[in-house]
Amino acid sequence: MITWFCPECFAEVDAGAERCPACGAPTDADDRTYEEKLMRALHHHLSDRRLLAARILGAIRSRGAVPELAEAAADRTDPYVAAEAARSLALIQPDHPLVRRLREDGPMLTRAAVCEVTSCPDDTRSTS
Ligand SMILES: [Zn+2]
Numbered sequence: 001m002i003t004w005f006c007p008e009c010f011a012e013v014d015a016g017a018e019r020c021p022a023c024g025a026p027t028d029a030d031d032r033t034y035e036e037k038l039m040r041a042l043h044h045h046l047s048d049r050r051l052l053a054a055r056i057l058g059a060i061r062s063r064g065a066v067p068e069l070a071e072a073a074a075d076r077t078d079p080y081v082a083a084e085a086a087r088s089l090a091l092i093q094p095d096h097p098l099v100r101r102l103r104e105d106g107p108m109l110t111r112a113a114v115c116e117v118t119s120c121p122d123d124t125r126s127t128s
Pocket of ligand 1: 006007008009010011020021022023024025
Protein backbone atom coordinates (compact mmCIF):
# COMPACT_ATOMS: atom_id res chain seq x y z
CA MET A 1 0.00 0.00 0.00
CA ILE A 2 1.27 3.46 -0.88
CA THR A 3 1.84 6.05 1.80
CA TRP A 4 0.85 9.58 0.79
CA PHE A 5 2.64 12.70 1.95
CA CYS A 6 1.65 16.35 2.16
CA PRO A 7 3.11 18.21 -0.86
CA GLU A 8 3.93 21.18 1.36
CA CYS A 9 5.33 19.78 4.63
CA PHE A 10 5.66 16.09 3.71
CA ALA A 11 3.72 14.84 6.71
CA GLU A 12 1.91 11.56 6.11
CA VAL A 13 -1.68 12.03 4.99
CA ASP A 14 -4.52 9.61 4.36
CA ALA A 15 -5.03 8.85 0.69
CA GLY A 16 -8.42 10.56 0.57
CA ALA A 17 -7.61 13.53 2.84
CA GLU A 18 -8.39 16.97 1.43
CA ARG A 19 -6.15 18.76 3.91
CA CYS A 20 -2.89 17.89 5.59
CA PRO A 21 -3.46 17.11 9.29
CA ALA A 22 -0.08 18.65 10.17
CA CYS A 23 0.02 21.98 8.32
CA GLY A 24 -3.53 22.30 7.02
CA ALA A 25 -2.44 22.75 3.42
CA PRO A 26 -4.95 21.49 0.87
CA THR A 27 -3.64 18.37 -0.79
CA ASP A 28 -4.91 19.63 -4.15
CA ALA A 29 -4.35 23.37 -3.82
CA ASP A 30 -3.51 24.06 -7.42
CA ASP A 31 -3.39 22.60 -10.88
CA ARG A 32 -0.21 20.64 -10.33
CA THR A 33 -0.63 16.91 -10.06
CA TYR A 34 0.77 15.04 -7.10
CA GLU A 35 3.57 13.75 -9.33
CA GLU A 36 4.41 17.28 -10.46
CA LYS A 37 4.62 18.39 -6.85
CA LEU A 38 6.95 15.51 -6.07
CA MET A 39 9.11 16.43 -9.05
CA ARG A 40 9.24 19.99 -7.74
CA ALA A 41 10.26 18.60 -4.34
CA LEU A 42 13.29 16.99 -5.98
CA HIS A 43 14.66 20.55 -5.91
CA HIS A 44 13.65 21.26 -2.31
CA HIS A 45 16.34 23.02 -0.26
CA LEU A 46 16.19 20.30 2.42
CA SER A 47 17.88 17.11 1.32
CA ASP A 48 15.56 14.82 3.29
CA ARG A 49 12.65 16.26 1.30
CA ARG A 50 14.47 15.61 -1.95
CA LEU A 51 15.24 12.10 -0.74
CA LEU A 52 11.62 11.43 0.14
CA ALA A 53 10.37 12.81 -3.16
CA ALA A 54 12.79 10.60 -5.08
CA ARG A 55 11.68 7.57 -3.06
CA ILE A 56 7.95 8.17 -3.55
CA LEU A 57 8.30 8.79 -7.30
CA GLY A 58 9.88 5.35 -7.54
CA ALA A 59 7.25 3.76 -5.30
CA ILE A 60 4.43 5.04 -7.51
CA ARG A 61 6.44 4.21 -10.68
CA SER A 62 6.08 7.72 -12.04
CA ARG A 63 7.10 7.47 -15.70
CA GLY A 64 6.69 11.21 -16.09
CA ALA A 65 9.41 11.75 -13.51
CA VAL A 66 12.05 9.77 -15.43
CA PRO A 67 13.89 12.86 -16.81
CA GLU A 68 13.87 14.57 -13.41
CA LEU A 69 15.03 11.41 -11.63
CA ALA A 70 17.79 10.92 -14.18
CA GLU A 71 18.96 14.46 -13.56
CA ALA A 72 18.93 13.92 -9.79
CA ALA A 73 20.67 10.55 -10.11
CA ALA A 74 23.49 12.10 -12.11
CA ASP A 75 23.94 14.97 -9.63
CA ARG A 76 27.01 14.29 -7.49
CA THR A 77 26.39 17.06 -4.93
CA ASP A 78 24.28 14.83 -2.66
CA PRO A 79 25.20 11.14 -2.97
CA TYR A 80 22.22 9.98 -0.89
CA VAL A 81 19.66 11.80 -2.99
CA ALA A 82 21.45 10.64 -6.15
CA ALA A 83 21.32 7.04 -4.92
CA GLU A 84 17.62 7.27 -4.07
CA ALA A 85 16.85 8.84 -7.45
CA ALA A 86 18.88 6.15 -9.19
CA ARG A 87 17.02 3.39 -7.33
CA SER A 88 13.67 4.89 -8.32
CA LEU A 89 14.81 5.38 -11.90
CA ALA A 90 15.86 1.73 -12.04
CA LEU A 91 12.47 0.67 -10.65
CA ILE A 92 10.58 2.68 -13.25
CA GLN A 93 12.80 2.12 -16.28
CA PRO A 94 15.47 -0.57 -15.72
CA ASP A 95 16.78 -0.19 -19.29
CA HIS A 96 17.34 3.57 -19.03
CA PRO A 97 20.83 4.42 -20.42
CA LEU A 98 21.81 6.13 -17.16
CA VAL A 99 20.79 3.07 -15.12
CA ARG A 100 23.01 0.92 -17.34
CA ARG A 101 25.89 3.35 -16.97
CA LEU A 102 25.51 3.63 -13.18
CA ARG A 103 25.35 -0.15 -12.89
CA GLU A 104 28.69 -0.41 -14.61
CA ASP A 105 30.69 2.43 -13.12
CA GLY A 106 28.52 4.66 -10.97
CA PRO A 107 29.66 6.01 -7.58
CA MET A 108 29.50 3.33 -4.89
CA LEU A 109 26.25 4.39 -3.20
CA THR A 110 24.44 4.98 -6.47
CA ARG A 111 25.62 1.72 -7.96
CA ALA A 112 24.56 -0.20 -4.85
CA ALA A 113 21.10 1.37 -5.04
CA VAL A 114 20.71 0.44 -8.70
CA CYS A 115 21.93 -3.09 -8.00
CA GLU A 116 19.30 -3.49 -5.30
CA VAL A 117 16.52 -3.35 -7.86
CA THR A 118 18.16 -4.62 -11.05
CA SER A 119 20.57 -7.46 -11.57
CA CYS A 120 24.20 -6.45 -11.80
CA PRO A 121 26.89 -8.35 -13.71
CA ASP A 122 29.14 -9.10 -10.73
CA ASP A 123 26.33 -9.19 -8.27
CA THR A 124 27.25 -7.21 -5.19
CA ARG A 125 23.75 -6.61 -3.92
CA SER A 126 23.13 -7.26 -0.24
CA THR A 127 20.69 -9.89 0.91
CA SER A 128 18.71 -7.50 3.10
ZN1 LIG B 1 1.41 19.44 5.44
